[in-house]
Amino acid sequence: MKTRIHSLKGSVLVPVMAALLSACGGGGDSTTSSTSTTSYTLSGTVPGTVIELFCTGGLYYRTNSTDNGTSEHPFSIQVPSGLDCHVVMTTNEDDTATRVISPIRFIEGTTSGDVLNLKGDLALGFVALEMDPSKIIDSNGDGVIDEPFEVTLPDDAEAVADPSYDALDSDGDGIPNVYEDDDNDGYFNSEDDDDDNDGYPDDQDEDHANDQDEDGVEDDYDRDVDNDGYEDDTTTTPDTTTPVTEYTVQKGRLLASQCAQCHGTDGYSTTSWDSIREESGDSSEIIEEMNEYSTAHIMGAQAIGYTDEERQALAEWLSGN
Amino acid sequence: MNKQTQFSRRHLLKLLGLGVGFSALKHTTAFAAERPHVVVVGGGFSGATLSKYLKKWGGSSVDVTLVEINSTYVSPILSNLVLNGQKSVSDLSFSYQTLGQKYNINIVHDRVTAVDKTTQTVSLAGGQSLVYDRLVLAPGIDFIEIAGLDYDKVPHAWKAGAQTDLLKSQIEAIGDGGHFVMTIPKAPYRCPPGPYERACVVADYLLNAKGLNVQVTVLDQNSAITVEADTFGQKFSEYGISYIPNAEVVAVDSDQKIVSYQIDGATTQNLQADVLNVIPNQRAGELVFLAGVNQGNWAPVNPLSYESTVASNIHIIGDAQGTAMPKAGHIGNSEAKVCADAILRSLNGIAPDPAPKTNSACYSPVSRTEASWLTAVYEYRSDKGQMLLVSGANYPKSSAPSTRNYQDMFNWSGNLFSDTFA
Numbered sequence: 001m002k003t004r005i006h007s008l009k010g011s012v013l014v015p016v017m018a019a020l021l022s023a024c025g026g027g028g029d030s031t032t033s034s035t036s037t038t039s040y041t042l043s044g045t046v047p048g049t050v051i052e053l054f055c056t057g058g059l060y061y062r063t064n065s066t067d068n069g070t071s072e073h074p075f076s077i078q079v080p081s082g083l084d085c086h087v088v089m090t091t092n093e094d095d096t097a098t099r100v101i102s103p104i105r106f107i108e109g110t111t112s113g114d115v116l117n118l119k120g121d122l123a124l125g126f127v128a129l130e131m132d133p134s135k136i137i138d139s140n141g142d143g144v145i146d147e148p149f150e151v152t153l154p155d156d157a158e159a160v161a162d163p164s165y166d167a168l169d170s171d172g173d174g175i176p177n178v179y180e181d182d183d184n185d186g187y188f189n190s191e192d193d194d195d196d197n198d199g200y201p202d203d204q205d206e207d208h209a210n211d212q213d214e215d216g217v218e219d220d221y222d223r224d225v226d227n228d229g230y231e232d233d234t235t236t237t238p239d240t241t242t243p244v245t246e247y248t249v250q251k252g253r254l255l256a257s258q259c260a261q262c263h264g265t266d267g268y269s270t271t272s273w274d275s276i277r278e279e280s281g282d283s284s285e286i287i288e289e290m291n292e293y294s295t296a297h298i299m300g301a302q303a304i305g306y307t308d309e310e311r312q313a314l315a316e317w318l319s320g321n
Numbered sequence: 322m323n324k325q326t327q328f329s330r331r332h333l334l335k336l337l338g339l340g341v342g343f344s345a346l347k348h349t350t351a352f353a354a355e356r357p358h359v360v361v362v363g364g365g366f367s368g369a370t371l372s373k374y375l376k377k378w379g380g381s382s383v384d385v386t387l388v389e390i391n392s393t394y395v396s397p398i399l400s401n402l403v404l405n406g407q408k409s410v411s412d413l414s415f416s417y418q419t420l421g422q423k424y425n426i427n428i429v430h431d432r433v434t435a436v437d438k439t440t441q442t443v444s445l446a447g448g449q450s451l452v453y454d455r456l457v458l459a460p461g462i463d464f465i466e467i468a469g470l471d472y473d474k475v476p477h478a479w480k481a482g483a484q485t486d487l488l489k490s491q492i493e494a495i496g497d498g499g500h501f502v503m504t505i506p507k508a509p510y511r512c513p514p515g516p517y518e519r520a521c522v523v524a525d526y527l528l529n530a531k532g533l534n535v536q537v538t539v540l541d542q543n544s545a546i547t548v549e550a551d552t553f554g555q556k557f558s559e560y561g562i563s564y565i566p567n568a569e570v571v572a573v574d575s576d577q578k579i580v581s582y583q584i585d586g587a588t589t590q591n592l593q594a595d596v597l598n599v600i601p602n603q604r605a606g607e608l609v610f611l612a613g614v615n616q617g618n619w620a621p622v623n624p625l626s627y628e629s630t631v632a633s634n635i636h637i638i639g640d641a642q643g644t645a646m647p648k649a650g651h652i653g654n655s656e657a658k659v660c661a662d663a664i665l666r667s668l669n670g671i672a673p674d675p676a677p678k679t680n681s682a683c684y685s686p687v688s689r690t691e692a693s694w695l696t697a698v699y700e701y702r703s704d705k706g707q708m709l710l711v712s713g714a715n716y717p718k719s720s721a722p723s724t725r726n727y728q729d730m731f732n733w734s735g736n737l738f739s740d741t742f743a
Binding site for chain 2: 015057058082084110111112113117161162163164165167218220221223249251252253254255257258260261262263264265269270271272273293296301304305306310
């Protein structure tokens with residue numbers, strides 16, 4: 001048990017608290033961090049609301065809706081492509097007694113899911129969130145609705161994902177881990193020093209010792225360990241994979257990948273050996289190089305293991321053709 | 322809420338026997354189709370490479386979970402250079418952070434306790450269960466026990482890390498007139514040139530760097546030097562290494578540092594050492610036996626996909642698989658790419674590449690300044706159903722030791738490490 005809800009552990013969830021303490025509709029500032037990957041915009045209108053996204057790799061994004069004087073406050077938030085995200089919307093966020101926390105479930109045609117994976121910009125329209133805590137079903141009184149709030153998407157949005165392993169929602173109930181309250185003491189696990197109320201602080205309970213923000217992603221693999229909305233070390237997350245939803249057979253790619261042990265992934269060398277990525281788009285240089293070494297050299301000794309057709313295919317892939 | 326057990330929703334429905342109707346009770350819609358889940362067990366060169374390339378090529382169309390008990394991997398490649406002080410264990414240590422963060426691989430540090438092939442579920446010691454569409458086992462090697470052998474006293478140093486440091490500290494303690502004895506396992510074993518390389522590196526270090534008068538003896542369970550026989554044979558003479566082939570290790574006295582061996586089954590002979598390094602005979606990692614996908618000591622696979630020939634949807638790559646290809650990190654990385662491509666094809670209903678190639682390369686230091694190399698390319702022979710040396714190329718090819726090769730060794734390993742872990 002805790003004495004006061006605001007006695008948070010260190011700086012954990014400070015931004016969430018900042019959001020909770022800020023006035024409703026306080027300006028629409030977004031703490032979205034940017035990466036070099038493509039981003040899409042998630043937008044819509046809501047009653048005065050804080051919108052939070054809990055995403056793959058422990059990434060965290062948050063924005064407030066903007067008070068435009070109507071009952072429908074607009075918001076928009078940038079989300080990198082390819083990320084699985086849980087979306088949570090909170091009304092009356094500045095008052096723990098009256099706030100309503102609504103994890104969102106998305107309906108798309110005949111399917112539904114609790115995880116969004118944007119393939120393009122997505123406009124949700126008006127999301128009629130409940131603002132009155134007496135009107136929600138909340139069996140443990142923690143302010144979180146028991147069943148996720150359903151939002152219907154356009155049929156062609158293709159934005160609902162169902163990851164087979166969802167670290168951010170360990171029990172798969174649609175309520176992200178940070179808004180779970182294991183011991184029903186009125187404090188979310190992410191706020192609670194002793195989630196299971198066993199008298200031992202979480203940092204002495206093995207299953208929590210390595211997850212500061214308790215979002216379910218271990219600190220070592222959490223790109224935003226303190227959920228401050230900024231990636232902890234952007235230098236470790238350069239251009240990442242481009243999501244590929246359909247496999248296409250590429251003979252050259254598999255062959256060229258066999259060069260990477262010595263020449264680096266995708267032909268980009270990290271040592272003083274040559275990069276073999278041919279930015280000019282001219283595959284003939286790679287083929288020439290493969291042909292010119294004697295077998296007394298390790299390059300020549302490797303090269304004779306590949307047929308002319310194979311050399312052509314891998315060179316074309318490495319030169320982007 | 323129970324954080325200890327994670328079922329996929331589909332699996333939970335299956336267990337409850339409710340199927341699709343369950344969601345209809347609460348929702349008018351069905352849950353979105355679950356993405357395929359590949360569970361990879363073992364984060365060495367092959368398992369790490371496989372995880373990376375599945376996500377690199379499969380992107381968000383596939384979920385990958387890598388189960389690895391250690392949070393840090395120590396590369397056996399280059400680890401003989403720890404013994405002569407050219408490298409440290411930390412130089413050869415890799416975390417799984419980049420794989421987790423850059424490629425969105427779920428990293429779980431835990432141990433597998435059971436594999437249920439019917440429900441396609443892997444159970445972990447921590448209580449979690451993982452349901453897989455494809456399971457890839459990359460457990461590396463385990464050792465076949467030798468009577469009396471205690472690794473804490475007589476290190477194998479054939480899995481790098483604490484064992485490497487232990488052997489290093491023992492070597493440091495050796496004095497003038499001392500005797501270093503090592504034993505070489507019967508093929509197939511991990512890293513064919515590795516033991517011969519170690520004998521050379523240690524001899525050079527003790528004799529030339531430390532200027533000690535030390536005897537080095539190599540007991541080889543094979544009938545002759547298994548690879549690069551010219552290179553290592555010449556170096557053995559240069560260092561005055563006593564080389565005894567056909568020496569089967571039958572027992573070890575770990576306290577007295579005595580190794581008992583027999584030559585061709587003849588009378589047992591004993592050899593006492595100051596530092597004893599026994600590298601035992603090997604078999605696939607325990608996981609292969611736990612999953613019941615072994616045949617004898619190794620796991621038989623179809624080399625087009627590395628799928629087990631005795632269980633569907635389970636693949637085995639790296640040292641544990643039973644093809645004729647050598648067991649080593651470079652070719653483990655190579656196999657992993659063929660396996661990743663085959664799995665992605667299979668998840669999309671496409672047959673595996675009918676003509677994959679793999680390659681092997683290894684730089685072997687033989688002193689503090691010189692290294693040799695060994696390389697080969699393998700092709701799929703459909704008439705035999707096996708990966709064999711490309712015919713007509715006179716493989717494997719090798720190079721005599723040189724200082725140039727010593728420099729190139731780091732160019733090679735640097736890219737191999739980054740292609741695997743970064």
